[in-house]
Structure formats: structure tokens, C-alpha cells
Amino acid sequence: MHRLFAARLALVCLLPVLPLAAQPFHFPTANHSLLEKGAEEKFFVGTAGKPWTSGTFGCVRSDGRQIHEGLDIRCQRRDKKGEPVDPILATADGTVAYVSSNPSLSNYGKYIVLRHQVEGLEICSLYAHLSSIQAGLKPGQTVKAGEPVGIMGRTSNTRERISQERAHVHFELDLFINEQFPDWFKKSRPGERNDHGVWNGQNLVGLDPRLILLAQHAQGAKFSLVEFIRGQTELCRVLVREKNLSWAGRFPALLRRNPVTEKEGVAGYEISLNYNAVAFQxxxxxxxxIKGAGRFQLLAVNAAEQEKNPGRHLVARAGQNWTLTSRGRDALELLAR
Ligand SMILES: [Zn+2]
Incomplete structure (x- = not known):
């Protein structure tokens, strides 16, 4: 952090006319219709028989009861047989985190995860249902924004195949949750397989790439990813009685100062979660x-937000009160490791 600040300071001193950082995220294919007004159908692919909105991020599946953590971006180029051939492009400069080339091991089919540093914050991008991965692409390798990393496809291990007509890339922008994911998975999902180590999709919590792409387009160099994350709407606020929260170490930009803990030490964290369980403050x-003894305490619920975006089922009403559901506790258990 300190070194970064010094480097920035040096830059500011030496190159006062240098423009601010360019927009951090590129579109992951040549399809940019998101920026055209009213052209959503050219950009998003809905699920079979459903409108384009079911291909957006959020509580858009099963009448809002299920969340879709990415964008399903429509194919623009096909070969003679009608198969998608759109190149898939790295959304930002970064490194390859994970390459999953066996399509039978995930509902993502063939997928890759890249990691990027934006404003000192690590963000991951994920590209799924690929037909092929760029030859030689390996974890640790660096990639440049806009560089081809694969070809669009329709791979998945789900029984219902992705039809040619619905060919798309499933694109996510995520925050990595916890290095200890495999342990958590073993305990909380007994009998289930995890073939992807820490790069299982369940260890990545999604931000809405549509809002990010639109915000940076509208704001230009003023766009700040950190501000975008900090500006999420609170679904609930919880207290987690845990001194060492790996999330707090990983995302210091999301921490608020508290003079009391600076004097007395940290016993836990008060955490604001958005509807997708992103701990944004x-x-x-x-x-x-801290009052009460529970490891997790529900401090506040934004009922309007829960009604609007219920798909993660983090909290539920119990008579007059709200409680954390087992899914809510599960999400906190992974976060609190
Ligand atoms: Zn999808």
C-alpha cells in the first residue's frame, strides 16, 4: 500500500499531465451492444423461452428466487455449422488464475479465471462455456486487456445442453472469498465433489458486470471500482465474532476505521452484505x-432490498423478527474462516 502510494506520488510529481487510469474493464467479446440504448436483446441471451433479462446478473431466474452471478453475452460470429466462434478477450491486464479444460467437471463447462489488480484491489474475471481455451494458457501467465484467451462455445455438464441459438459466454467479475474454501466445502457439502480447489465458482462472489461496464462508460476516468463496491445497497448487517477475518486482510479498502478497536483491539467485525453476500463494508x-454471545448476530435487515432481491435467501422473516437462514450462516462461515 505504502509503496503504491509512493509510486503514485512520484508519478504525479514527474508526469502531471498524465491522464488518470483508463477504464479498467474491457468487454469480453466484440459484442458491445450493451452501450446501445434499447439493444439489450443483441447483448444478452435469456434462458430458454424467457426474456433477455434472465441473462443479466441478479435474481433473474426462477421468478427471482434464484440468482445468476454473471452476464450471458450473445454470440455474434458463427461457423458454417452455426457454432459460435467469437474470440473471448481478457477484460483487463492480469494473470491466469485457473484453467478448467474438462467440460464434464462443471456447469461452467470449459472455463478460465483471471485475476486483476484494480485500484489495489484484487478482482477476478471468469469466462465459461468455452469451446476451446487459448493454446498454452497456463496459471501464472500474464495477459493483457483485450488479449484472446479462448473461443466462445456451449460446454456445460448440465443435462440440458445450451442450444446453438443460445450460444453465449457466461462472464463474471468476482471477489475471491477464502483460501480455505476446500476445507469449508468438505465440511459443509459432504459427499459433493470439488474438482476446482479454491477456484470453484462457490468461492467467488459476483459483482454485477453490467453495472460496472455502464458506470465506467458513463464516468470515464472518474470511475472507481472501490467506490462502486462501497456504494452497494445493504441487504443486512451482521456481527461476526472473529478476530482474524481473511476478507478484512484481502480488501483493506472496504474497512472503516474505529478508534475504539485501535485502542482496545479487534474482537469481531460488523459487516454490511449486499443481496449477493458481498461484504462491502x-x-x-x-x-x-459487542453485546450478545453468538458467533454471528443479525443486526439489521433492509426489508425492501430483501423483497427486491431475495435470490440468495440470506435472511428470512420469523414472525415479527428477521433471522439468518442456514444459507446466510453458510455464507458467513466461509467468509469468517
Ligand atoms: Zn450464465
């Missing part, structure tokens, strides 16, 4: 500030 709390 964390306030450390001292033992003297």
Missing part, C-alpha cells in the same frame, strides 16, 4: 462494543 469492533 467492514467495521472492526472491540469486545467492549
Amino acid at each position: 467492514l467495521t472492526p469492533r472491540a469486545a467492549s462494543e
